[in-house]
Amino acid sequence: xxxxIPISELASVDIEAVNKEDLVDVSGFTFDTTVPQEQRxxxxxxxxxxxxxxxxxxxxxKLEFPENxxxxxxxxxxxxxxxxxxx
Numbered sequence: 787x788x789x790x791i792p793i794s795e796l797a798s799v800d801i802e803a804v805n806k807e808d809l810v811d812v813s814g815f816t817f818d819t820t821v822p823q824e825q826r827x828x829x830x831x832x833x834x835x836x837x838x839x840x841x842x843x844x845x846x847x848k849l850e851f852p853e854n855x856x857x858x859x860x861x862x863x864x865x866x867x868x869x870x871x872x873x
Contacts, residue, residue, distance in 0.1 A: 837849070
């Protein structure tokens, strides 16, 4: 049986200290929307190993979720509005 790593340990990985080549590249991931959401999430976590730290092509990505942060949907919508306006 695989040893489970505590989620706090996964979230605390320092992206600057990680060898980018050791991260899972998610650029080719596809999602089967016919599978229930919980099963999709489990499959992604199993494949990515660390949902907080992964790679997209040559770029290392570190996700952080502060407790007092606005909802991701709002942040993403604001990003798209800024992008559309040329900022």
